[in-house]
Amino acid sequence: MPRMHSPTLDHPATAPWRPDWQPGFAALGPAFVREVLPTPLPAPHWVGTSPEVGVLLGLPPDWQQSDALLQAFTGNALLPGSRPLASVYSGHQFGVWAGQLGDGRALLLGEVNGQEIQLKGSGRTPYSRMGDGRAVLRSSIREFLCSEAMHALGVPTTRALCVTGSPALVPREEIESAAVVTRVAPSFIRFGHFEHFAARRQYDDLRRLADFAIDCWYPQCRVAGDTTGRATYAAFLQAVSQRTARLVAHWQAVGFCHGVLNTDNMSILGLTLDYGPFQFLDGFDPGHICNHSDNQGRYAFDRQPAVCWWNLHCLAQALMPLIDDAQAAEGALAGYEADFTAAYLELMRAKLGLAQPREGDAALVQRVLSVLADEEVDWTIFWRRLSHATATQDFEPVRDLFVQRSGIDAWLLSFQELHAHMDKGLAADLMLKSNPKFVLRNYLAEQAIAEAKLGRLGELQTLQTLLARPFDEHPGFEGHAGFPPDWASRISISCSS
Template sequence: WPLSQEGNSPRHRLPSPAGAGQPCSGQADGRKVLRSSVREFLCSEAMFHLGVPTTRAGACVTSESTVVRDVFYDGNPKHEPCAVVLRIASTFLRFGSFEIFKAEDEHTGRAGPSMGRNDIRVQMLDYVVSTFYPEIQATHASDSVQRNAAFFREVTRRTARMVAEWQCVGFCHGVLNTDNMSIVGLTIDYGPFGFLDRYDPDHVCNASDNAGRYSFSKQPEVCKWNLQKLAEALVPELPLEQGEAILAEEYDAEFRRHYLSKMRRKLGLVQAEREEDPALVAKLLETMHLTGADFTNTFYLLSSFPVGPEAPGLAEFLTALMEQCASLEELRLAFRPQMDPRQLSMMLMLAQSNPQLFALIGTRANVTKELERVEQQARLEQLSPAELLSRNRGHWADWLQQYRTRLEQDREGAADEDTWQAERMHVMHANNPKYVLRNYIAQNAIEAAENGDFSEVRRVLKLLEAPYHREGEAAEVLEAAEPEGAGSTAERRRSYSSKPPLWAAELCVT
């Protein structure tokens, strides 16, 4: 398989127009720092063991060389150690690879570097289909248009399934331009990624994505947009109207099918699908959002939900679930204002006095979000911990009643109750990870590595290689958080399955 010695620094890439060429890093020196190398190495392996289509990391090689980086773009550069990540995949061709042939853009005046070289595009398309989609090549060897249509259909389906997997494990990519979309449907280019902690559909893991283009909930939409750009780049080898028809027919349907199938398994619904299942999933996510519940841990905890009309332990389960909801302190930190009050006041004045200029600045969404933060912060100031707990219990009690009813229906469709229960537990344990690469876990490993200690990188990697529940392991209650000052391997591993510490919310990835 082709190998990629990654010298770019994904953490320093800014969102860019689809297919736009970029320098290799902030200083265009082609060097990759240890910090982003450790993140990419660990995350690509974590995704593989989660069962998500991905490129792999073969090795992370460190260096005594250093390079200057302005990590937060705040005028405070520092020397950082360099490293090389050896990446492995069947191919590193991307959607953007086909955009080098683009004609001049009417708005920017920019054209692809190989504009007009249709001969190269035909060669590249022939290579991609024959090498990575040989069954399609064999089926449509005599009709290139039909072959290209079948190829685009399969790329569309693979991409839809890949992003559905992301949404089901709470993974945010961070920079989903066409250059970061694999032509064979793999997760590629791990830069400012992040896994959800507190569930927030509008979560943006890339701090330099000010407009929220690549927020968690927008990932399916952005991937579809990128497929549209690929369809345009394949013209005339695939007529645009044909490519667009395939995209309209396949993408949304394949995404919904795969997403619902995966979510049903995460909820332990192992019998026939029912019409109300999408609404049950949507209501669960709404409840998680309202209560600030931890995405990974909430799903993992559901496998211990007591089933049956007389099932004991509901109160204990609700108590454990409340521990996964955001505290007042967490919520106040999450919704703290980002703008200085004077700056916000000036923006509001500008919106009133000169709306045209205000619109050109492109800050309307930011100001709206800031006003929502101020309003939310004011509400939180009036809320007591007891009131928050009561509100959260009410939200969860409502959804759990619906969930219990649905589980009872699922159980009634089974021939044997014990067999159904065993299958339900097996399916939930195989689809709800206990460990994901949260930002603070990666940060712990990075800080140790930057001090010459790679033992934490190895420990985290070992943990991520077995992210799901293991047979014989107690599943009822999540492990307690690591005590202050604890240092043993067992204590570190226990803490990594718990809610993240408060300081994790302060981490900034760009």
């Protein structure tokens, strides 16, 4: 397609940053990507920036002061040497084949330092369908904050370099102001990329994509003497399954609901991808649905492990032309449940202060989950109070979270007996490093967004500071770690952004 005209392209000689672009995904060619320029936005301004991601990319130390980079990360100018691309993929959405999708509002600027840089909300692409290619300030702030918060929690995730805002208006459920989030990852390849080429019987392109992913991130999957490649592609599927299992285990342990686990939102690298209607649990409700568009509860919190397994089967089906052996493909996914359980128990043991696996750990975890669910006790506050109680041996603050105390008292007796012959200080230290004090609750994000809409960015910056070190105490900010207000339960988050 012809390149779209942009009136404010920055000249390389005046650019404050000249990235050393690597070929990366773009080298796969026109079957995978379409070249398209971003659509400019008027009067951009910085909303939020991540100095840590700037270092990751090799940006100059004062990059947040550069108007040229502000323009570039809004889509009003091009970084030197960048040829923005939108990629095509397909996928299953809410369990139904949706056919061709693609980067409808995201543009890949290129790859530098082993990281792809992508603008989200920078205008229409050939894959926008009926969309406008824009993102709004609300959703962009949510993705920016949560990407960096998840990284600080140790959860595999895409990252976010910055958010820029504009007074341009975008129609959604209401009229909102436009924004662009610059997100970063080693790759944004999705399960849906493989589904796309398999569905179209473009098997040579499917093989090229799989070989690219294996060569870049899964070289250990190359099987010596595998002349057909079938064993290598099965090993690749198994490796993706293992990464996915560990990712979902992290979500369940930290109380994170993704909200829209379509196959086109699943990362081939096992990263949390596409922050839309996500939520960190307040009260522990295993069946909690955070996306009000999810009428059937397909993506409820406790269904996330099973849904990701279903998505892996979609990936396996897409890879079947390469694996060419149904038994081998099934075998590659056979370990998913065990991989998830092992990763989940490892994370939950740390939350319980148990450095080594013990018989009965799984039962102890299941019992406390049942007790918490009975009264929908606040997930984050419970685990943090339990951590402090282990250090002080004062469990009253934990008991105070429950109206009916018989269940928690019985469980605490088992918990204390388990710790009887352990170093309480070491156990508490492990727990305090595993149970965050601060997570991005929906109401905290809403407060920061409301302030940002008025041009006040102080609350967003406060959240950035707290969420960058979520296991620290941060004296004076206890309010950000307290119980959510009553109105928080009425916050409605959908796929609209």
